[in-house]
Amino acid sequence: MISCQNVTRHELIGLDVLVAGAANPFHREVSGRIIDETRNLVVIETHTGIKKIPKAGTAFRIGLPDRTLVEINGSALILAPEKRLRRA
Template sequence: MITPQNVFRHELIGLPVEVIDSNHNDFIGIKGKIIDETRNTITVDTGLDEKQLPKENVTILLTLPGDKKVSIEGKVIIARPEDRIKKKFKKIR
């Protein structure tokens, strides 16, 4: 089960997302569903179009099952999805 403590070790594709902070003002406020993830980017389907966002420049707010929300700084999840799932992270409280 995906929780705020283990979100890094799970698949992000399919989760609702909102960009809450970015170095690039045009990215702030983008909302949608994650439809693809690469080492350096996430692709978000906004309903109108698809936006490709660099992980390094954004802070995202993910909505987990059960309507739990967790914010993640994109720099922390820079890795190929299959490598990130295996990676060890410090515990979050």
Template sequence: MTLSPETLIGHELIGLPVRVTASSDPNRVGIDGTVVDETTSTLVIQRQSGEAQIPKAGTEFRFAITDEAAASAKGAGTVSQPFESAGSTGEVTASVTVDGTHLLSRPARRTVSGGRLQWR
């Protein structure tokens, strides 16, 4: 399965640029970088100032997709806006916003099942 905005939650998240766009803790909004680890209930984001462990529940994440699927999705008008962050490479990207509750599972189980994405 190719990584695309529609299939994002069924894929490995480690290595993707990410930004916290909403959170039950306002201090977490705006944290961005690259996902370096994932547990059932958290994402670990590598920032320029170090790692931040962010709970999935109560958080909305915006992921950047930097492969060919992103370019074709952008051409089809299915993505929001280009994504730039500390973890971004500056390449043409698609961005996908995901409610963290849709990511609450063991990473291996989510990637094997393919997940179902509620995105915008």
């Protein structure tokens, strides 16, 4: 089960997200649902379209299924998703 302690080892696609902080001011406060993830990017579907946000230099506030919010430094997510999921 996904929790605050193990969120970096789980699938993020389908979770609600808010960009809490970013090096690029145009990325700040972007919110929506994660629809894809690559090694270096999180793809977010917003009400205005699709946004590709780099993981490096970004803080994400992710809503978990139990309605708790967890803030994650994007640098902790830089790894191909399939490799990150296998990481212990």
